[in-house]
Amino acid sequence: MMQSTSRIVKAALAIAAAVGALGASSVFGFLPGNQAQAQPRELNVYSARHYNSDKEFYDRFTKATGIKVNLLEADGKVLLAREALGQKPPADVIILVDAGNLVFGAETGIFQSISSRELRAKVPAHLRDPEGRWFGLTRRFRVPMVNPDIVDPDTITSYEDLVNPALDGKLCLRSSKKIYNQSLVAYQIENTGEVKTSEWIQGMVGNLAPASQPLFTSDGDMIRAVGRGDCGVALANTYYLGQRQGGDKGPEDKALADKVEIAWPDKVHVNISGAGVTANSPNPEAAQRFIEFLADESADYAKANREYPVLGAGSDPVLQAWGSFNEDNVNAATLGRNNATAVRLMEANGWSQ
Known part of the structure; x- marks a missing residue:
């Protein structure tokens, strides 16, 4: 103590x-x-x-x-x-x-x-x-979100699929400084270990779209970029998409968000x-x-x-329209316990902005 x-x-x-x-x-x-x-x-x-x-x-x-x-x-x-x-x-x-x-x-x-x-x-x-x-x-679920005109959502069934060479130049990510991304990496460490998580980070960095260099500073901006087709897929929190598809952020954002689909992984962080x-x-x-x-x-x-x-x-119609998914019941406490290791791996493997 x-x-x-x-x-x-x-x-x-x-x-x-x-x-x-x-x-x-x-x-x-x-x-x-x-x-x-x-x-x-x-x-x-x-x-x-x-x-x-x-x-x-x-x-x-x-x-x-x-x-x-x-x-x-x-x-x-x-x-x-x-x-x-x-x-x-x-x-x-x-x-x-x-x-x-x-x-x-x-x-x-x-x-x-x-x-x-x-x-x-x-x-x-x-x-x-x-x-x-x-x-x-x-x-809060941080999941792949795709523009189906660019990336078939059925081709992404896990977080590991984001390193697929077919996504070269199509992936958008937010800054590693945001704790949401640190916690996702902490989750990967818990599930797959440090070596595989390092390889996963390297693979995603290698697939970055031009629009994601430098990395995004907000999930909302990423979702707009996916809707415009500047990104084929991005990792974002579901409520950012829900707010926009629900019209909470105005008609222009809704029009772009309606072009975006969630590709639920088989186990959702x-x-x-x-x-x-x-x-x-x-x-x-x-x-x-x-x-x-x-x-x-x-x-x-x-x-x-x-x-x-x-x-x-709950009763939110936007969330209900997304359907069911398989939530991974890893205890949330592990996200904090693995945070320092997650930050170290992100910095060491190119996700360092």
């Missing part, structure tokens, strides 16, 4: 120095009242999810319980750094995207273990921490957004109740952003 605490504090200091010049108001979005110490009927929630729809659920929680939610939004690593450094206001709950970030928070002592029969019943075992320090609230109660929470019982509330509302909480709930496909 001494090494872990030192590591998070060092990271926290580096992040704090990087963002300090911006000023808190330019980095963090405060709702009224969240600069004050939390009272017994208040919760301070740090969130790396930046969706207006989430705030509607926090309002529902307040109406149901009378507990006010004070919200602070920022990048996940910044939020973890603030909590590690003891900055005010202290968090009761931290909501993060990607299992890698949740594992980091748990291993560095930021989250505490909680015992909740309700959460154990509603969140499958592979989508929560074995020690009860964090729980998945939505599922699953990632999550989730939450944990902080070790220093002044209100741990209310914090646990808040997470239980979001889990109880999981289908709707996920639907608002076109994500998958932790169970099933």
Whole structure:
């Protein structure tokens, strides 16, 4: 624990120095009242999810319980750094995207273990921490997406198929700096080992399309490029496609996204957004109740952003139209455990932008 605490504090200091010049108001979005110490009927929630729809659920929680939610939004690593450094206001709950970030928070002592029969019943075992320090609230799938006029979706039945020489000059990838890609590589390490994962990375880099050099910085831009035919196939998170096919991003994006199809692998890598109660929470019982509330509302909480709930496909017609698939039940905790190795392999094998 001494090494872990030192590591998070060092990271926290580096992040704090990087963002300090911006000023808190330019980095963090405060709702009224969240600069004050939390009272017994208040919760301070740090969130790396930046969706207006989430705030509607926090309002529902307040109406149901009378507990006010004070919200602070920022990048996940910044939020973890603030909590590690003891900055005010202290968090009761931290909501993060990607299992890698949740594992980091748990291993560095930021989250505490909680015992909740309700959460154990509603969140499958592979989508929560074995020690009860964090729980998945939505599922996110990073999968191949194709333009069927360029790449037959039936020719891609696994992540390994992305190294097929037939895809030379057709593959688009997002930057390796994004943790979504790091977690996908971490998943491959768990399934196939370091040697085969290194070969897989090399093969994908060798198939990059001209449009993907330099690498994309957003999934949305990649999906547009697939729709235009600049890429034959790309790796992206499903909710980016769902938002666009559902018309959430406007008619132009919808027209391009409607030209894109998912090529579901035989075993689909699953990632999550989730939450944990902080070790220093002044209100741990209310914090646990808040997470239980979001889990109880999981289908709707996920639907608002076109994500998958932790169970099933929910009622979103866009997601239902994509059909069924075979989710790989590798525990999400492995994504964080393999992160450092994943980053090292990506840098060593050409996926380094």
